Amino acid sequence: MNRARRGRLAAAVFLLAGTAATVALVLVALNENINAFHPPERIVNGTAPVGTTIRAGGMVTPGSVSRDAEGLGVTFVLSDFQGSDFPVRFVGILPDLFREGQGILVTGQLDAGGTFMAHEVLAKHDENYMPPEIADLAAHQAADP
Amino acid sequence: MADPSNEPLLCTRGLACGVNGRTLFEGVELTLSAGDLVEVRGPNGSGKTTLLRCIAGLFTEEAGSVRVRPPERPLYLGHKPGVNPMLSALENIRWYLALEGLSRDADVCRDAVDTVGLGRAGRVPCATLSAGQRRRAALARLVVTEAPLWLLDEPFSALDDAGQDLVRSLIDRHRDAGGAVLCATHEPVGLPDAGRLELPG
Amino acid sequence: MADPSNEPLLCTRGLACGVNGRTLFEGVELTLSAGDLVEVRGPNGSGKTTLLRCIAGLFTEEAGSVRVRPPERPLYLGHKPGVNPMLSALENIRWYLALEGLSRDADVCRDAVDTVGLGRAGRVPCATLSAGQRRRAALARLVVTEAPLWLLDEPFSALDDAGQDLVRSLIDRHRDAGGAVLCATHEPVGLPDAGRLELPG
Amino acid sequence: MGRFTTWFHRMGSPRWFFDLSRPWLVGFLAVGVTLLGVGTVWGLGFAPPDYQQGDSYRIIYIHVPSAHLAEALYVAMGVAGIVVLVWRMKLADMFIAVTAPVGMAVTGIALLTGAIWGRPTWGAWWVWDARTTSVLVLFFLYLGIVALRQAIPRADQAGRAAAVLAIVGTVNVPIIKYSVDWWLTLHQPASITFTAAPAMPPSMWVPLLINMVGFYALVAAFLVAGLRNEVLLREADAQWVRDWLERAS
Amino acid sequence: MSIAVAQVRRDFLVAFRARADAVHPVAFFALTVVLFGLSMGPDRQAMGELAPGMVWVLALLATMMGTDTLFRRDFEDGTLEQLLLHGRPLFVAVLAKLFAHWCVTGLVLTALSPLAGLMLQVPAEGLPALAGSLALGTPALTLIGAIAAALTVGLGRGGMLAAVIALPLFVPVLIFGAGASLAAASGASPAAEFLWLGALLAAALTLAPFAVGLALRVSQEY
Amino acid sequence: MSIAVAQVRRDFLVAFRARADAVHPVAFFALTVVLFGLSMGPDRQAMGELAPGMVWVLALLATMMGTDTLFRRDFEDGTLEQLLLHGRPLFVAVLAKLFAHWCVTGLVLTALSPLAGLMLQVPAEGLPALAGSLALGTPALTLIGAIAAALTVGLGRGGMLAAVIALPLFVPVLIFGAGASLAAASGASPAAEFLWLGALLAAALTLAPFAVGLALRVSQEY
């Protein structure tokens, strides 16, 4: 085999091996969930650290939102609707999309009593858009099948 | 080095180069066979350096073709010496030999450095050499290379008389051994049977 | 420019320079008066560049003295062209004139650039010029300067024949006007009445 | 590909393009302006409000087309980059030169509208999630290409360098596209896909579609105009350009 | 293969001769860590939470400044031309060069990072992940940075242009690297981030040598 | 005087021609701000407390990278030799050069700093002090950095050596600059720090031009 051919062969082998390794690692990595935030379950069972700043997420439990009589303070309960939920306290302006049943991300610290003291509340919006009338209709249909 | 095949060492057909839409030269037809020496002449800015770099594969032609007889690659000695200033001439030539896949025998290196007249100056980092001495360190490549085609860009620049004679004798030896030389220069090389390519500028 | 006083333009006494403890030259005695031309010759690494930089005040001597007739300062043209590649030759020369405190008349600049044969190439950023063209942009300083003492380090390098003639005629004109030139070079300048300083190397 | 064909591509194309492209310019411009007008008026004035976001969702009619275009332009640049490196086609190189600043502007619009939309819906101007971050990266990639081209004095070489960068940067595009599926992002997943029915009623997505096509057409008009300009600049020394200028003036 | 050995040997020798040059990314890292420590005011706890990210950014900057000189010197003295002309697989020589460079910068940074972490109040349990993520991340940064350095080598501009070009490509590495160290510092498992870092490194290792080779060829012609 | 005008004019012209080069310190600043934002994890509030210090460090780094190229280009093409030879007061030309350089770097950084502050969550009341302290601080940084740049110009090393030399001298400027912005951000009065910054600037303005001139002469002989 001449010099140029050997060089090309080396390059091809190198490229193939590298690509295979990359793909394998990506596939394994995709299976591993990145803990961008702590789900309610981890907050409740005590896996989440207390006293350091963390991020948590969940749905706002219907009926749990209570606003302070004065000021911007608000307390509500975040839940995964599978039996784990925890109280959140926040002082500040809530996003427009904040409402009961909405997916929410909070940043803050868990205090010793298990309350999440949030200093930031972000609302996650899903991909569905519809006019209010249709939304009402859909809600009715869901309510009485 | 003398190759049995009859293909010339270098063959360009209708070669043209330009920068930013301005054509520097076009229709350059060069054929260099064993023993040939061609001087590239032309005023400043006529494109001598560009031509040599194009043949070496360091610049892309606009039209035409360059063919260097495979599997060989030309040796290119440009305006820049190609010598690392932190390394001595000796260490530089060792590295070059490894690149070319040639034997890195200590004797070969030492001989090369002595041949170009560096002697003790070949053992100190090139940063402490004068302009001409650094140029000589680059010339050591001509001593060790096995490339049959040489592309030399103003090989006499910065050299004293002895240095210029050295270059001449290296070219001579190379031609005798069946090599070919393309040399951009402002003064005649002063060797017999030299061809000449004039770039109009 | 011709100064009535009888002091020579340059006078060195017992000048010696060295690097890292090695002496390059010593006891250099040079006296240049109006109209003088002295060639500094010597093999590569003999210290020509060092001598010129020492006289220009860019290198500190080991022993001896350098005296350039006050209030003048010499013009120094070194291995490096002293031309900003982002500016055109025209803009470079304008800046140089301001440094020297001379008139920056547009005509003066244009004449200088034309004299060194750049023409249209003198209007584009020097980065796009060839080695020799950039060298010519540096030569424009010789056209506009009023310094009576010139220190030229290999002024012919990279120049084509026309360029070399240009340098010769500039030197000639300068000598006629009462200036003096000290010139490090590997080939004779080829002008009459040239003195010569040999550095042994 | 033979040498002749290569030569044909390099020498022939810019002029060919210049001669043919004038009607394209007019056509794209007309279509773009019309559709954008219709879509915007429909979207802002007549489409129904959203059940959750009310009227603030209407920024979708600018945000989505610009975001989509930002990705598409980069992919187009990547393809042009391959063409530049493999076939050395000058027109592809000019295409990169013209597209990079336009793409940067469009990406800027997507970022800006996203930030404006994020304030009321998410509750923050800016979050560092995968979607937003990768779009910011896209912006800087465009910036890098513009800066690199600008720094290189020789036009052809500048083109090849920019092509390398354009190709390398395309890995970012799938990341932008699928980041919302791969990672947990605050940004919503796609509402409109080719495989499933849109997650919004026609009264909402038809104007969106019109605006999208309008945006594409308008940017195409910009690109054609820019390319024509670039051809003239780059071929300024050619005889046909001089002739054309003579006729034009 | 011998070409790789020769290249590594040469580059180590040059790094040793120009010692001052080789240790500078490291010195820069150390000094910026100190500067950050100085400028941060009294809130030590807030700092501790952010510190892994800071160390990562500073390591990234140091690496970037290092890659800038990677090819510039060789370009200026003309040895790069010779490297491009030799006609053997270029990517081998490039890989060898980058390996030698990483040994004197990234590797040292990695070794120093626990110390830097301590100075900036990273909690002790975060230190191994910090060093580990840098061990995987700095080679990737070197490889990516080399592409930008190669593209800009002929331009004689400071490292700035290269920085502007390379930084967007650095972002994923930074995100997962800093993410891994932040996760570990706050007690979570950094496994996923490490896998991603590994994938990025593998991809960079596979593609970058070829991209660098291409870029070097292109930038010869500026 | 005319020499100062000519020098400023020339340097502006060069900066304009090499636009990409001139805006790079600024681009670097913007990019590092983004990187820091990225790497900092979820804690936005903690970030806000430290952010004025960060912005200051980043501005310092950007200035430093800018000063590196200040004389290098002129050294390489030989125009620096010509500048040293002309025999008129060198410090005037040096001052003019530094002024031109500051206009395209420090001044722009100062103007951008409020935006950077916002991205890194600096509280709004801290922004004027941040910009003000940078307006006083960046010229001092440029002047000090120029000394280091002048000393190392002949060595052909990347900016690293200059960085290592200059950083210790930057420390006082950084301490008072970051101090002023941190104080303002937390509601205290930054008056004392501003006075110190002013004193540092005055000192640098007086001494640095001469030191730079001396350093340039010395470094010609390496």
Ligand code: HEM
């Ligand atoms: C600065 C922040 C933002 C950035 C950088 C951004 C970027 C993008 C990009 C790149 C796309 C195109 C995805 C594709 O290829 O299909 C997109 C689509 C979209 N974005 Fe954003 N976005 C931002 C904020 C927002 C916000 C705040 C909302 C509203 C909650 C939003 C809603 C949408 C919607 C509805 C789509 C169309 C999805 C589809 O059907 O494909 N974006 N955005």
Ligand SMILES: Nc1ncnc2c1ncn2[C@@H]1O[C@H](COP(=O)(O)OP(=O)(O)OP(=O)(O)O)[C@@H](O)[C@H]1O
């Ligand atoms: N930076 C340096 N460090 C140490 N030694 C140096 C340095 N520069 C030059 N030298 C030494 O000084 C000597 C003289 O150098 P100089 O450049 O003056 O020679 P020259 O006569 O101009 O040679 P050439 O004809 O090659 O230009 C050389 O032998 C060189 O080894």
Ligand SMILES: Nc1ncnc2c1ncn2[C@@H]1O[C@H](COP(=O)(O)OP(=O)(O)OP(=O)(O)O)[C@@H](O)[C@H]1O
């Ligand atoms: N980087 C560049 N950008 C634009 N044009 C360039 C560039 N480099 C060279 N040129 C142009 O190419 C032409 C040819 O340059 P080249 O260096 O090949 O000339 P040359 O014949 O070697 O001249 P010299 O005798 O001065 O060395 C010059 O006129 C120059 O203007």
Ligand SMILES: [Mg+2]
């Ligand atoms: Mg030449």
Ligand SMILES: [Mg+2]
């Ligand atoms: Mg010399």
